[in-house]
Amino acid sequence: MDRPSVHSVTLNRELCKGCINCIKRCPTEAIRVRDGKAAIISERCVDCGECIRICPHHAKRAVSDPLEVLDRYAYKIALPPPSLYVQFNNLDEQDVVLEGLLRLGFDSVFEVARAAELISEATRRLMQSRDLPRPVISSACPAVTRLICVRFPQLMDHILPLISPMELAARMAKDEAIRKTGLPPTEIGCIFITPCPAKVSAIHAPIGSGESAVDAAVAVKDIYPPLLSAMKKAAPVEYLAGAGRIGLGWGESGGEAAALMSTERYLAADGIENVIRVLSDLEDE
Ligand code: SF4
Numbered sequence: 394m395d396r397p398s399v400h401s402v403t404l405n406r407e408l409c410k411g412c413i414n415c416i417k418r419c420p421t422e423a424i425r426v427r428d429g430k431a432a433i434i435s436e437r438c439v440d441c442g443e444c445i446r447i448c449p450h451h452a453k454r455a456v457s458d459p460l461e462v463l464d465r466y467a468y469k470i471a472l473p474p475p476s477l478y479v480q481f482n483n484l485d486e487q488d489v490v491l492e493g494l495l496r497l498g499f500d501s502v503f504e505v506a507r508a509a510e511l512i513s514e515a516t517r518r519l520m521q522s523r524d525l526p527r528p529v530i531s532s533a534c535p536a537v538t539r540l541i542c543v544r545f546p547q548l549m550d551h552i553l554p555l556i557s558p559m560e561l562a563a564r565m566a567k568d569e570a571i572r573k574t575g576l577p578p579t580e581i582g583c584i585f586i587t588p589c590p591a592k593v594s595a596i597h598a599p600i601g602s603g604e605s606a607v608d609a610a611v612a613v614k615d616i617y618p619p620l621l622s623a624m625k626k627a628a629p630v631e632y633l634a635g636a637g638r639i640g641l642g643w644g645e646s647g648g649e650a651a652a653l654m655s656t657e658r659y660l661a662a663d664g665i666e667n668v669i670r671v672l673s674d675l676e677d678e
């Protein structure tokens with residue numbers, strides 16, 4: 394592997410055939426061919442995962458094994474994102490998923506959607522300030538914030554000065570667990586169930602918020618099979634879900650902006666190419 398650094402996307406040089414398809418897809422020109430093999434320039438990579446999509450056999454994400462990570466901590470907290478629920482067809486209630494996570498071996502669950510609701514509230518208050526440069530750009534997606542740092546640095550002042558829902562959820566969950574168990578923080582593990590590689594990098598190297606309170610990440614695709622089996626075993630016995638419609642809406646395109654419930658105009662863009670188009674237009678005023 395070419396770089397076991399803070400990045401979660403890696404290229405396997407041994408398998409690379411030097412076809413340059415990934416180079417054509419990379420939005421930040423972070424891939425170069427050296428000696429007939431692709432190599433990622435660490436400083437330019439935003440972990441968007443576009444190269445994984447074009448060459449799935451030759452790139453992989455550095456996330457933890459779902460079962461192995463459970464052995465690392467005395468008290469394990471799962472942090473499911475709002476987008477986890479939409480992976481399951483005909484899901485009647487969030488509790489089925491949350492109870493499934495407990496059956497896998499987690500000691501508690503803390504929905505990231507709960508923290509998203511607090512971020513929405515804080516954003517509403519901040520947006521009332523005329524001091525924030527308009528348009529304001531959400532800080533929730535680490536791939537977008539890294540993309541701005543690498544390719545559009547003059548737009549950095551426009552990024553909302555708030556931590557992500559994932560980070561807030563981890564801090565709240567850990568505080569709750571310390572109070573409940575009396576364990577030291579080092580024995581409590583906050584494990585994020587990640588839908589994308591950029592979130593993994595945000596855990597290892599958060600932008601602007603010191604050390605992350607998230608201890609590890611497991612990929613949705615890796616936890617899905619055991620979680621689905623655990624969900625089928627029995628009906629949930631506890632009320633675990635605490636997030637409402639606003640927080641769950643963050644899992645959909647435009648949900649974060651809709652959660653502001655304000656008269657502010659907004660534009661939601663998904664897909665790295667659309668995001669780049671919007672940022673380029675902003676840069677050109
Ligand atoms: S990593 Fe894959 S897509 Fe990129 S140059 Fe090598 S073989 Fe081609």
Ligand code: SF4
Nearest residue numbers: 419438439441442444
């Ligand atoms: S993850 Fe994105 S930025 Fe990084 S090398 Fe791949 S395509 Fe380029």
